Amino acid sequence: MSIEGAVEKRQGRTFGPPGGRTMCVFIDDVSMPAINNWGDQVTNEIVRQLLEQGGMYGLEKPIGDMKYVVDTRYLAAMNTPGGGKNDIPNRLKRQFGIFNVPLPSVAAINGIFGRLVEGRFPAASFSEEVVGVAGRLVPMTVSLWNRTQARMLPTPAKFHYLFNIRELSKVFQGVILATRDRFNKAAPRGRYGGNVTSPEGYLLALWLHECRRVFGDKLVSHEDKSWLDGQLTELTKSEFPADLVKQVDEPLYFVDFLREPVTDEETGEVVEAHPSFYEAVPGGLAEVRQRVEALQRKFNEESKLLKLELVLFTDALQHLMRISRLLSMARGSALLVGVGGSGKQSLARLAAYIAGAYTFQITVTKTYNVTNLFEDIKALYKIAGFKGQPVCFLFTDAEVKDEAFLEYINQILMTGEVAGLLPKDELDMIVNDIRPIMKAATPGVPDTWDNLYQFFLNRVRDNLHVVLCFSPVGAKFARRAQQFPGLINGCTIDWFLPWPEEALTSVSGKFIDEFKMACAPEAKSSLKYMMGHVHSYVTAACKEYFEKYRRHVYVTPKSYLSFIQARRTLLQHTTANQPQGYKELYTRKWAYTRELAASIQAGLQKMVEAKEDVNRMKAELAVKNQARAAL
Numbered sequence: 091m092s093i094e095g096a097v098e099k100r101q102g103r104t105f106g107p108p109g110g111r112t113m114c115v116f117i118d119d120v121s122m123p124a125i126n127n128w129g130d131q132v133t134n135e136i137v138r139q140l141l142e143q144g145g146m147y148g149l150e151k152p153i154g155d156m157k158y159v160v161d162t163r164y165l166a167a168m169n170t171p172g173g174g175k176n177d178i179p180n181r182l183k184r185q186f187g188i189f190n191v192p193l194p195s196v197a198a199i200n201g202i203f204g205r206l207v208e209g210r211f212p213a214a215s216f217s218e219e220v221v222g223v224a225g226r227l228v229p230m231t232v233s234l235w236n237r238t239q240a241r242m243l244p245t246p247a248k249f250h251y252l253f254n255i256r257e258l259s260k261v262f263q264g265v266i267l268a269t270r271d272r273f274n275k276a277a278p279r280g281r282y283g284g285n286v287t288s289p290e291g292y293l294l295a296l297w298l299h300e301c302r303r304v305f306g307d308k309l310v311s312h313e314d315k316s317w318l319d320g321q322l323t324e325l326t327k328s329e330f331p332a333d334l335v336k337q338v339d340e341p342l343y344f345v346d347f348l349r350e351p352v353t354d355e356e357t358g359e360v361v362e363a364h365p366s367f368y369e370a371v372p373g374g375l376a377e378v379r380q381r382v383e384a385l386q387r388k389f390n391e392e393s394k395l396l397k398l399e400l401v402l403f404t405d406a407l408q409h410l411m412r413i414s415r416l417l418s419m420a421r422g423s424a425l426l427v428g429v430g431g432s433g434k435q436s437l438a439r440l441a442a443y444i445a446g447a448y449t450f451q452i453t454v455t456k457t458y459n460v461t462n463l464f465e466d467i468k469a470l471y472k473i474a475g476f477k478g479q480p481v482c483f484l485f486t487d488a489e490v491k492d493e494a495f496l497e498y499i500n501q502i503l504m505t506g507e508v509a510g511l512l513p514k515d516e517l518d519m520i521v522n523d524i525r526p527i528m529k530a531a532t533p534g535v536p537d538t539w540d541n542l543y544q545f546f547l548n549r550v551r552d553n554l555h556v557v558l559c560f561s562p563v564g565a566k567f568a569r570r571a572q573q574f575p576g577l578i579n580g581c582t583i584d585w586f587l588p589w590p591e592e593a594l595t596s597v598s599g600k601f602i603d604e605f606k607m608a609c610a611p612e613a614k615s616s617l618k619y620m621m622g623h624v625h626s627y628v629t630a631a632c633k634e635y636f637e638k639y640r641r642h643v644y645v646t647p648k649s650y651l652s653f654i655q656a657r658r659t660l661l662q663h664t665t666a667n668q669p670q671g672y673k674e675l676y677t678r679k680w681a682y683t684r685e686l687a688a689s690i691q692a693g694l695q696k697m698v699e700a701k702e703d704v705n706r707m708k709a710e711l712a713v714k715n716q717a718r719a720a721l
Contacts, residue, residue: 141185292370
C-alpha cells in the first residue's frame with residue numbers, strides 16, 4: 091500500500107494516519123530497487139526524502155508543493171549485502187538504527203515447529219508409535235534442511251537454490267494438511283498403499299512425501315534429486331527400526347481429489363462438489379491415472395471453448411499432483427519452470443478444475459496495459475474475497491508485456507496488497523460489503539475498519555492462487571527473479587525436467603495410435619518408439635554441441651509435438667515450404683502416392699484396353715484377309 095493511500099489530510103499540507111492515530115510503516119526489501127548507471131537507487135531517494143524532510147512533493151496540481159507526513163514511524167528490512175544483493179546508500183542508512191537479525195538457533199526452531207507437531211498429534215488421540223515418529227520429524231527436517239543448505243548452493247544456473255525457514259514451514263504445512271483419521275488410535279491397521287501397513291509408517295511416508303515436494307521439486311537435475319533421496323534414506327535408517335524403514339522404501343503419493351462429490355441422500359443435490367481430503371493413494375500411479383483421466387473427460391464435457399488432450403505419462407501425473415497439492419493449501423502459489431511445450435499451462439488448468447478453482451488468464455492485446463491488469467486483479471479479488479471461492483490466476487512469461495506487471499504480481503505474492511489498486515472510496519465499499527461475512531465467520535471480533543479490511547485481505551490471500559509459468563531459457567528469468575523476490579519466496583517451485591523417452595513414446599503413441607496409416611501394426615508400434623528415440627538422440631546431440639562450441643540449441647517438447655503434428659494456420663496452408671508435422675506430411679505424401687497409383691492404374695488400364703483393341707482388330711483383319719483370299 092502506498093503512503094498517500096494510508097494517510098488523510100489533517101490541515102493545509104499536513105497529512106497523517108486516520109483518526110489521529112500513529113502509524114508504523116514497514117518497508118520490506120528496501121535494498122531491492124535497481125541501481126541506475128550512476129549508482130543511485132531512485133526509489134530510495136524518495137524514501138530518504140520522506141524520512142529526512144518529513145514529506146514528499148506531490149505530482150497533482152499545484153505541482154511542486156511539499157506534503158508533510160506526521161505521526162508516522164518507519165521500519166525497514168533488507169538482505170545482507172553481497173552475493174548479488176544490493177546495499178542501500180549511506181545517506182538512507184543513517185536514518186535508521188541498524189540491527190543484525192541472525193537465523194534462530196536450532197533449539198528455537200525445534201521449539202517452534204515442535205509445538206505445532208505436538209498440537210497436531212497429542213498423545214491422548216494417537217498411539218505411542220505415532221507420537222514417537224511425530225516427535226522425531228522436527229529434528230530430522232532441520233537436519234535435512236542444514237544438509238541441503240550446505241550442499242545445494244546457489245549458482246548462476248541454480249540461482250533459486252535458496253533454502254530458508256519457509257521450507258520448514260511448508261513441510262509441516264503439508265503434514266498438518268493430511269487427514270487425521272488415518273493416524274489416530276481408531277484407524278484400522280492394514281495396507282495404506284505401497285508397503286505401508288501401520289499408522290506410524292503412514293506418517294513417516296507423509297513426511298518423506300512433503301520433503302520431496304518442498305526440497306526436491308525445485309531441483310534441476312536427476313543427480314540432485316538422487317542426492318536428496320539418499321539423504322532421506324540415510325535419515326530414516328538412522329532414526330527408525332528396519333521394519334518401519336522397509337514400509338517406506340516405496341514412495342506414497344498424496345492427493346486430495348480421490349473422493350467423489352458429496353450429495354444429499356434425500357434431495358440428491360450436490361452438497362460438496364470437491365471434497366478435499368489429503369490422503370495417500372492406495373493404488374499408486376495407476377489409480378491416480380484412472381481418476382485423472384475421468385476428471386479430464388469431465389472437464390472436456392463441461393468446457394465449450396477449451397479441450398484438454400493431455401497424455402498422462404508418469405512425469406505429467408507427478409507434476410499434476412504437485413500443482414494440485416499447492417492449490418489445496420491456503421496461500422499456495424506455484425512457479426512452474428520448464429521449456430515451451432512441457433505442459434505447464436494445461437496441467438495447471440486441469441489441476442485448478444480438479445480443485446474447484448476459477449481459472450483466469452489475461453488476454454494480452456496491443457492496448458493491454460497496467461490499467462487493464464488492475465481491473466482484472468480487482469475482479470479476482472472480489473471473487474476470492476467476497477465469494478470465498480478458490481481462484482487460479484494463471485500468468486505466463488509471454489504475457490509480461492510490461493515489466494511493471496511483475497511488480498504487481500510480486501506484491502500479490504508477498505503481501506496481498508497492490509499499491510494503487512483500490513482507491514479510498516472502493517475500499518470503503520469493500521469494507522461495508524464484507525461486514526456481514528466477517529460477523530458470520532468471526533462473531534467475536536469487533537467490526538472496525540481495520541479488522542474488516544484485514545479480514546478481506548486474508549480471504550483474498552487464502553483463496554487467490556497465483557500460478558506462474560516461466561521458461562528458464564535465457565537471462566530474463568534470472569533477472570526477473572532477482573528484481574522481484576516474491577516470484578521465488580512467495581511460490582513453491584516445480585521445475586520441469588526434460589521429458590524421458592518413456593514420456594516421448596507415450597505422447598507419440600497418443601497421436602499415432604489413432605492416426606490411420608497403411609501399414610502393419612508392428613510397423614506403427616516401431617514408429618512410436620523411433621520418434622521418441624530420435625528426439626532423445628537430438629537432445630543429447632544439442633548438449634554435445636554446447637559443450638564443444640558453447641552455443642545453445644534448444645529442442646523442446648514443443649518441437650517434438652510440432653514434429654508429430656504441426657498445427658498450421660490458414661495462411662500457412664497457402665504458403666510453400668512451411669514446417670510440417672509427421673502426420674500432415676504423411677497425409678500429403680499418402681494422398682500424393684494414392685494419386686500417382688491411381689494415375690498409373692489408369693494408365694495400365696488404358697494399356698490393357700489398347701491391347702484388347704489390338705487383339706480384336708487383329709482378329710477382324712485376319713477374317714478380312716481370309717475373305718479376300720477366297721475371292
